[in-house]
Amino acid sequence: MLTHRLRWYTVTTARLLLRRWQAAVLFFGLSAALGSSLLSNIATLAYPMLSLLAPHHDVVQRSVHLGALLAFAGLWAGMQRAQIEGGPFMGFLKSLPYTARQLRHVDVLVLVLANGPLLLLAIGAMAVTIAHQRPLAHTLLLGDVIVLALVVQLAVLKQRLASVQTLALAAACVLLAACFGTRAATAVELLVGACAVVAAWRGSPAPDPAVRRRFTLPRISHAGNGAVTRFGPWRLSLAMLWRARRNELTGKALTALLITAGAWSLARVFEGDARSFPMIVIAQGVVVLIMSGMLRFLHLTHVASVDYFGALPLAPRWWRPFDLAVVGACCLPMLATLSIAAWHMGATTPRHGAASVASYLVLLAALSLPHLHTDRHAVVIGTVVTGLWTAATFACLT
Structure with missing residues (x-):
């Protein structure tokens, strides 16, 4: 055994x-x-x-x-x-x-x-x-x-x-x-x-079986234009992320939050000097690199359920843009928090902070390619791409 x-x-x-x-x-x-x-x-x-x-x-x-x-x-x-x-x-x-x-x-x-x-x-x-x-x-x-x-x-x-x-x-x-x-x-x-x-x-003896209360997401409504229009596919991606990959999402989100808190703490120690904005830019890149791993998990979940979703009037690989939108929505609060913190400390301007957030959302789309096509070397490729992208972002914003 x-x-x-x-x-x-x-x-x-x-x-x-x-x-x-x-x-x-x-x-x-x-x-x-x-x-x-x-x-x-x-x-x-x-x-x-x-x-x-x-x-x-x-x-x-x-x-x-x-x-x-x-x-x-x-x-x-x-x-x-x-x-x-x-x-x-x-x-x-x-x-x-x-x-x-x-x-x-x-x-x-x-x-x-x-x-x-x-x-x-x-x-x-x-x-x-x-x-x-x-x-x-x-x-x-x-x-x-x-x-x-x-x-x-x-x-x-x-x-x-x-x-x-x-x-x-x-x-x-x-x-x-x-x-x-x-x-x-x-x-x-x-x-x-x-x-x-x-x-x-x-160990301890097995407890009596009990009915567990489970948190359920609202079902997709069939009113209006139906489930396949408007926000239906987006809600399907969100539901799959929560139901099938909630542990992975929680772990990656906590790791990204710790990195965000650590970068904010170091920027406060630096008191908004010339070292603060590079620290914020690097932390944003690491957050995107960590959260991009959810794209692979979501892709595998959709592939496993393709027999069911194949009966719906959806285009082939319909989930990719919606998965990207869901993961981007998970990254956006942390990226925005870091940019706002840098602006509040006087380390950057609002325009540069917004440009940094937009740049890393584009990086998330770029990182989806290795996660979907080269899973064996996704970590190495993603790390190299993130490092080069971070250097280019910092060079363009300073």
């Missing part, structure tokens, strides 16, 4: 894994060309975890930081639920006399493989703390984050993130944050880690 699950995950995510490692190799290659050491590169990538150890954070900030890391881990598993669960053959395997604990053990082992990039960053962060001779409590805290994230991911896969489990995880985050930097930190972290390991490996 474990062999089947691992093989299914590897086959179904082969291209996705290739794209992730392409991005990692590209980052390390660029860093090596700039003369950065391996440890400094790892510290840069693992900054979200290493910043958890900042001494100036209070209990509330550290608790929220822990909760954000666990939520990101849950999103990571939710985006890969279909691949991690093992596919249609698992319906047959579950009819065999396997115990719930055996199935859970296999889930844990498959999750370890699925968390490969995240585990490498977490282990790298722990290596940085050891290399810098940080206290043992710092390394143990990072280990607790790994185990608690695994508990959250198992709950997300089984769709059992009940209120009691949420309260227990919130209490663990507050307890770890409150004990950080105290004499009891090591003992508390060992206790929380041990409880999390037991919860991840043994």
Whole structure:
């Protein structure tokens, strides 16, 4: 059973894994060309975890930081639920006399493989703390984050993130944050880690089946000119984005929001000087590059449903302009926020800010080509195109 699950995950995510490692190799290659050491590169990538150890954070900030890391881990598993669960053959395997604990053990082992990039960053962060001779409590805290994230991911896969489990995880985050930097930190972290390991490996009994309330988008109305005119195709793209790819959308949107917030914070530190506008322009390019990945997901979803939509009076590949409009609408608030922030700080003019937003919306249309036609090398091509486009935009607006 474990062999089947691992093989299914590897086959179904082969291209996705290739794209992730392409991005990692590209980052390390660029860093090596700039003369950065391996440890400094790892510290840069693992900054979200290493910043958890900042001494100036209070209990509330550290608790929220822990909760954000666990939520990101849950999103990571939710985006890969279909691949991690093992596919249609698992319906047959579950009819065999396997115990719930055996199935859970296999889930844990498959999750370890699925968390490969995240585990490498977490282990790298722990290596940085050891290399810098940080206290043992710092390394143990990072280990607790790994185990608690695994508990959250198992709950997300089984769709059992009940209120009691949420309260227990919130209490663990507050307890770890409150004990950080105290004499009891090591003992508390060992206790929380041990409880999390037991919860991840043994699990809890299956709850009684309950009716889940689901958020539903409004149906396409048949009044007026019908579903195939006006905003009908646009609403079809929006509905598919939400129903079939909500986890991917949430993960990418959160990542883009973090980049937007980070660029805005750095621009405030620079106090609107000559470094602020280049930072804003680069952040806008990164936001568009991240969100452009949704075009590939939407395209695959439409292709999978082409047998149904083929019966409607729609043109071939009708979804492409509407998918582009939906993803552009997701990018527009963040692009506009960055341009408005740059103008408010005096780093640019309203005309240049609007031109920057328009330029990156055109870039989004250009990035749709590699995502739709060259999926194997979409990351590398998209990164190169975004870098050149960002440089050209900055040169034209300064």
